[in-house]
Amino acid sequence: xxxxxxxxxxxxxxxxxxxxxxxxxxxxxxxxxxxxxxxxxxxxxxxxxxxxxxxxxxxxxxxxxxxxxxxxxxxxxxxxxxxxxxxxxxxxxxxxxxxxxxxxxxxxxxxxxxxxxxxxxxxxxxxxxxxxxxxxxxxxxxxxxxxxxxxxxxxxxxxxxxxxxxxxxxxxxxxxxxxxxxxxxxxxxxxxxxxxxxxxxxxxxxxxxxxxxxxxxxxxxxxxxxxxxxxxxxxxxxxxxxxxxxxxxxxxxxxxxxxxxxxxxxxxxxxxxxxxxxxxxxxxxxxxxxxxxxxxxxxxxxxxxxxxxxxxxxxxxxxxxxxxxxxxxxxxxxxxxxxxxxxxxxxxxxxxxxxxxxxxxxxxxxxxxxxxxxxxxxxxxxxxxxxxxxxxxxxxxxxxxxxxxxxxxxxxxxxxxxxxxxxxxxxxxxxx
Amino acid sequence: xxxxxxxxxxxxxxxxxxxxxxxxxxxxxxxxxxxxxxxxxxxxxxxxxxxxxxxxxxxxxxxxxxxxxxxxxxxxxxxxxxxxxxxxxxxxxxxxxxxxxxxxxxxxxxxxxxxxxxxxxxxxxxxxxxxxxxxxxxxxxxxxxxxxxxxxxxxxxxxxxxxxxxxxxxxxxxxxxxxxxxxxxxxxxxxxxxxxxxxxxxxxxxxxxxxxxxxxxxxxxxxxxxxxxxxxxxxxxxxxxxxxxxxxxxxxxxxxxxxxxxxxxxxxxxxxxxxxxxxxxxxxxxxxxxxxxxx
Numbered sequence: 001x002x003x004x005x006x007x008x009x010x011x012x013x014x015x016x017x018x019x020x021x022x023x024x025x026x027x028x029x030x031x032x033x034x035x036x037x038x039x040x041x042x043x044x045x046x047x048x049x050x051x052x053x054x055x056x057x058x059x060x061x062x063x064x065x066x067x068x069x070x071x072x073x074x075x076x077x078x079x080x081x082x083x084x085x086x087x088x089x090x091x092x093x094x095x096x097x098x099x100x101x102x103x104x105x106x107x108x109x110x111x112x113x114x115x116x117x118x119x120x121x122x123x124x125x126x127x128x129x130x131x132x133x134x135x136x137x138x139x140x141x142x143x144x145x146x147x148x149x150x151x152x153x154x155x156x157x158x159x160x161x162x163x164x165x166x167x168x169x170x171x172x173x174x175x176x177x178x179x180x181x182x183x184x185x186x187x188x189x190x191x192x193x194x195x196x197x198x199x200x201x202x203x204x205x206x207x208x209x210x211x212x213x214x215x216x217x218x219x220x221x222x223x224x225x226x227x228x229x230x231x232x233x234x235x236x237x238x239x240x241x242x243x244x245x246x247x248x249x250x251x252x253x254x255x256x257x258x259x260x261x262x263x264x265x266x267x268x269x270x271x272x273x274x275x276x277x278x279x280x281x282x283x284x285x286x287x288x289x290x291x292x293x294x295x296x297x298x299x300x301x302x303x304x305x306x307x308x309x310x311x312x313x314x315x316x317x318x319x320x321x322x323x324x325x326x327x328x329x330x331x332x333x334x335x336x337x338x339x340x341x342x343x344x345x346x347x348x349x350x351x352x353x354x355x356x357x358x359x360x361x362x363x364x365x366x367x368x369x370x371x372x373x374x375x376x377x378x379x380x381x382x383x384x385x386x387x388x389x390x391x392x393x394x395x396x397x398x399x400x401x402x403x404x405x406x407x408x409x410x411x412x413x414x415x416x417x418x419x420x421x422x423x424x425x426x427x428x429x430x431x432x
Numbered sequence: 433x434x435x436x437x438x439x440x441x442x443x444x445x446x447x448x449x450x451x452x453x454x455x456x457x458x459x460x461x462x463x464x465x466x467x468x469x470x471x472x473x474x475x476x477x478x479x480x481x482x483x484x485x486x487x488x489x490x491x492x493x494x495x496x497x498x499x500x501x502x503x504x505x506x507x508x509x510x511x512x513x514x515x516x517x518x519x520x521x522x523x524x525x526x527x528x529x530x531x532x533x534x535x536x537x538x539x540x541x542x543x544x545x546x547x548x549x550x551x552x553x554x555x556x557x558x559x560x561x562x563x564x565x566x567x568x569x570x571x572x573x574x575x576x577x578x579x580x581x582x583x584x585x586x587x588x589x590x591x592x593x594x595x596x597x598x599x600x601x602x603x604x605x606x607x608x609x610x611x612x613x614x615x616x617x618x619x620x621x622x623x624x625x626x627x628x629x630x631x632x633x634x635x636x637x638x639x640x641x642x643x644x645x646x647x648x649x650x651x652x653x654x655x656x657x658x659x660x661x662x663x664x665x666x667x668x669x670x671x672x673x674x675x676x677x678x679x680x681x682x683x684x685x686x687x688x689x690x691x692x693x694x695x696x697x698x699x700x701x702x703x704x705x706x707x708x709x710x711x712x713x714x715x716x717x718x719x720x721x722x723x724x725x726x727x
Contacts, residue, residue: 030485335492
């Protein structure tokens with residue numbers, strides 16, 4: 001294994017490999033943000049939350065950074081300003097104005113009962129943000145005399161940060177002797193109907209975890225495979241209506257982020273995610289739900305093979321280390337990233353579905369935490385995205401959409417769950 | 433607690449309609465709607481945050497990067513060939529070309545925004561080219577024409593123009609006169625022929641147009657025959673030319689006399705007799721119109 005040597009001078013923190021694409025592609029309809037939040041039974045006191053945030057930043061000083069545009073790459077540098085606390089607005093995961101946010105790459109928001117963390121993807125991924133949120137919530141609860149507990153998977157406040165926490169694991173796993181992984185072709189994209197704008201409209205579907213788990217067990221697959229299959233099934237129906245000629249139908253590929261920490265046992269607080277791209281090809285014929293489940297399951301299993309992931313890492317880090325890429329100035333690289341990111345990224349999949357997994361709530365807090373949410377910002381090509389998180393006895397499936405009135409995908413998804421024997425409870429910030 | 437009768441999903445207590453299928457939630461008369469906390473503070477902001485999308489941003493950044501490279505290349509080439517003194521026009525033209533493409537992406541994609549932006553940019557370009565000798569001359573005439581074009585072709589389509597029709601009509605009358613005055617000032621250095629020639633000729637023209645418009649508007653018939661329109665338009669045109677000849681002769685030779693317009697006037701009389709008789713006689717009008725075929 002080759003260890004990457006850091007040539008960065010003091011005060012310059014290089015972005016991790018998968019974060020490189022996010023700053024140059026940040027634009028309207030490409031906020032590259034996500035949100036994790038917890039709703040408490042108690043009302044939130046902003047002053048206490050501010051103290052909890054400061055305590056978290058003392059422990060995780062690598063989150064106290066701001067983004068800068070260098071001559072060759074974007075880079076992070078220590079940020080000595082104080083973070084701002086925001087009152088929650090009517091929609092999640094919008095664009096973050098770094099200037100207004102004192103340079104920080106994350107925002108902590110509070111509602112009447114909610115503590116939310118919105119994060120720009122260049123800082124960390126969903127699992128990393130969840131750790132930050134757990135730390136803020138546990139410290140808030142301690143300061144508010146609700147309970148003195150530590151969440152499973154959160155970092156201990158009294159421990160010194162380990163070097164793994166702020167190192168780029170992709171550089172450690174890079175091996176130039178492995179061949180790069182081939183990319184897939186372009187996928188089907190649902191056009192949708194009606195107007196759209198960059199306000200993130202949310203439909204939140206809550207299901208009973210026990211019922212969902214039991215239904216998945218009957219099918220013989222995991223919750224992620226099941227939900228991906230429902231999404232693929234719904235998209236197959238849409239494409240069937242949109243493209244009557246079977247031969248002309250495009251493959252339906254889903255982008256499913258995989259948490260590589262569980263595969264490589266690397267406890268980093270930076271991005272450590274790659275995307276599995278399971279899918280079906282409706283040009284070959286109509287798939288039954290069982291066929292979709294089997295295909296998605298096999299694709300997911302193949303994608304999680306560490307050797308295949310190493311090959312993907314070789315492709316990504318290899319591209320970063322290419323001489324042309326290294327020495328081309330940002331002024332040239334940025335527009336090219338913007339123009340090519342669609343064909344190399346968003347165009348390859350029909351939808352994104354991210355499952356953050358089950359979040360274990362400490363017993364002492366079970367009565368205090370009423371709800372958890374995870375939201376992804378949609379993109380311009382795929383205007384609806386799904387984010388899933390489980391807590392206590394619930395699983396929350398959040399649909400974020402740019403469409404003003406079109407809720408067909410959400411409706412068909414929920415209808416499928418209902419018909420499959422999983423009751424759904426729906427809430428939304430939509431007004432029409 | 434409510435359920436959607438279409439989808440079967442459980443809804444929020446406060447829901448007035450199902451967010452999935454927009455089916456209204458109907459409650460029995462004795463039942464009151466619950467007041468559960470909304471998922472997010474309501475209502476949503478009226479509009480999105482604005483800004484430009486990734487592709488447009490990428491194109492603009494690429495154009496700007498290429499602009500910098502091109503400008504450096506041009507400057508070095510001119511300097512190396514010893515023509516640095518003449519480098520302004522190629523450098524300025526390249527920068528303006530880049531700006532035009534970038535602004536086409538940045539400006540709102542509406543007729544008014546796009547055409548206004550481009551008229552401003554072309555005007556700036558012409559002024560810049562003309563300013564190479566540190567003296568503005570021909571570009572003022574060209575820019576004046578562009579402003580006139582904007583008033584007639586762009587401003588008249590805006591809501592502001594439609595809301596104030598009288599002021600807009602006045603602007604449409606005054607702006608061509610202003611342009612002619614500008615041409616006079618640019619060419620001669622002061623208002624020389626504008627007051628004795630252009631202004632009275634324009635007055636004759638507008639008077640003619642005004643009189644005939646009034647005539648048409650006060651008519652009982654809603655449909656004005658085409659022959660009438662041509663006839664009265666010709667009268668206005670011939671009168672204007674005659675006035676122009678008269679005022680120009682007086683301006684040059686200080687005598688009130690007609691010169692070249694006399695021959696024009698004789699041709700006009702023949703045409704006007706024909707059109708006048710067509711306008712006056714229904715039989716003749718029917719002879720010339722296709723909808724009442726003559727056998």
